Amino acid sequence: MRSFIIPGEVSYNSNSQILNSAFFRELICELINDSEEKKNSLYPFFELFKKDFDTLNPEEKYDIDAIIQLMISLSVNTVEHIDASGYYAFPKLGTRKDLLIKFVERLFNSWRNKHRFMVKQSRFTQDSFNRINKQMMVVKNNADLKSLVLSLYRQILVNINETKLKVLRQLPSGAQVGFITDNPEIKEEYKFKNAQWIYDMKFVWSTVFEPPVIFYTKSNKRRGLFKVIDKPILDKVKIENLNDYLLFPIHVNSKLIYVIVYKEYLSHAAGLGNLFEIASFNVVNNKKPDGIYIFGMKNDFFEENDDYNGIIYKEEDGTYIGMVGDDPSIDYFGYMKKMILTIHNLLVIDEKRIPIHGALAQIKLRDGRSFNVMIMGDSGAGKSETLDALNRLKEEVSEVNILIDDMGSLDIQDGKIVAYGTETGAFVRLDDLQPGYAYSAMDRSIFMNPNEINARVIVPYSNYEDIIKPTEIDYFLYANNYEKINKNEESVYFYENVDNAYEIFSKGARMAKGTTAEKGLTYSYFANPFGAIQRKEVHEKIAKIYMEAMINSGVKVGAIKTQLGIPGFEENGPIIAAKGLLNLLHK
Secondary structure, three states: OOEEEEEOOOOOOOHHHHHOOHHHHHHHHHHHHHHHHHOOOOHHHHHOOEOOOOOOOHHHHEOHHHHHHHHHHHOOOOHHHHHHOOOOOOOOOOOOHHHHHHHHHHHHHHHHHOEEEEEEEOOOOOOHHHHHHHHHHHHHHHHHHHHHHHHHHHHHHHHHOOOOOOOOOOOOOOOOEEEEEEOOOOOHHHOOOOOHHHHHOOEEEEEEEOOOEEEOOOOOOEOOOOEEEOOOOHHHOOOOOHHHEEEEEEEEOOEEEEEEEEHHHHHHHHHHHHHOEEOOHHHHOOOOOOEEEEEEEOHHHOOOOOOOOOEEEEOOOOOEEEEEEOOHHHOOHHHHHHHHHHHHHHHHHHOOOEEEEEEEEEEEEOOOOEEEEEEEOOOOOOHHHHHHHHHOOOOOEEEEEEEEOOEEEEEEEOOEEEEEEOOOEEEEEHHHOOOOHHHHOOOOOEEEOOOOOOOEEEEEOOOHHHHOOOEEOOEEEEEEOOOOOOOOOOOEEEOOOHHHHHHHHHHOEEEEOOOEOOOEEEEOHHHOOOOOOOOHHHHHHHHHHHHHHHHHOOOEEEEEEOOOOOOOOOOHHHHHHHHHHHHHHHO
16 A cells, blocks of 8 residues: 555544554555565564464564564663563564664655545535634644654654764655545535435545655556547446545536545645645535546456546536546556546537647736737647746746646637636646746645656646636647757748648647657647547537637737757757747737
8 A cells, every 4th residue: 555544633642643553554564575575684673573484464474563562662661671671572672773773764764655645524614714724723633643753753763772863854754635525515406316426425625735745656657548438337337435535526617527536546636736726615516517537446347448547438418427447557647637638628629619738828028018829739849848938038028927737728709719727737847847946836836756757746826716717819829849940940930821720730740758658750639639639520620610710810820849859959949939939029
């Protein structure tokens, strides 16, 4: 087990709450299994507590109770006192202090390497003051837990070797994230009649972070397309142990989506707090969800030809049901974010509107003018990098306000093209950010696998009220990351003809950077494998209408060469593109 769920209703003030817990016993068993497999330097310690050589079960093979009692004794007495006492039957460890210290250190580090979540059931209230008080109780209980773990760890070390602790480090030792849950009182007309089990689940209404929040997951890439099947499935879905799941009701623009997450993937559920708006219960009680996403469905539910890396069903009432299986391959936040956005995009296409895989920014110049620029492109095309580079041109740019980071939708209102956002945060590659930016926002960010290629950070950047407002766009550009800018050539160029523009945008060419499983020059219809390709026939008709409406209404439609996929231009490419765009805006 990698995730620990810590009860949030408890006030942590006694060492026995830790030493006699199931978590503590499980940590010891994991260390035993690891030591037996690797025959590492900790193995001789466990050999001292071996009691049966004929079993593979560590609970039977080793005297784990004795190890726990040793730790309890060391929390109050020195190792010399324990060795000299006739009341203890422990092996003599006074001459093996280094081995004992190594065990304690490994035990402490094993706890800290777990994904730790505190879950507190507490009645949702409309009163904001009462809600804050409930949130602060989670903060207090978690602070008490952290203090208790650290003081116990230090006291045991001091009782082994009093000279060991010369430097005290206030290491994160409590829960990394807290969730406050309740069971909403949803009106019957907004419930699914064929899935009553949903309403017995714990709905999350608040998230509490204890920064820095760093998670290490088993995968760091997303693979393939999500399959869409136009048939109902919800009446066949059954989740037997509801206590192993939490339900997160979130807003994705105007859509309400229930995200149901298995406990081993709560690190990705935590990311929802930085990326989407958690829906208030006054909305949940009075609205049927537009979609449901089950993250970590048991694999035996899927049929033989199904792909547990992502499949979406459509109910007869238009609700989309997405799910991924319980497998290390989906242990990546991209599966969380992109499935949610695919469900959103399918709903948008059903409304005869067009989803856009792209970024939208309001660029304010120092001369007082401002422009709304949307850059469309698939992952790694250079959308965010170009806008980030533009923001660094401080001499001419007043500010760059990101309105859409990755996915939005377009609508036609009174002949004008307007855009809507979906996310209140960004899920971006650590290497693609301005040096030091992610660390300047460390107290608000969630880091995923910071030690690996394609390391990611989830950082909030906007609020829900801003992203749901319609924003008129002035420029609609395709991010071309695969072609070099020739001598005397501008980085931005435009299309006057609808067919020429549609050909470039629909082709969706991109030099893959390794953010997914793809490599080399790839093509993705409308740079949007998240709904557009699954509904290509319908999407084509809508896209041509919107492309013509943009050109006819005065939106400048073109492309911008970011050169991000060209070796040697990974850093300078977006800067050159940003300067070219800025020159254009000044004209």
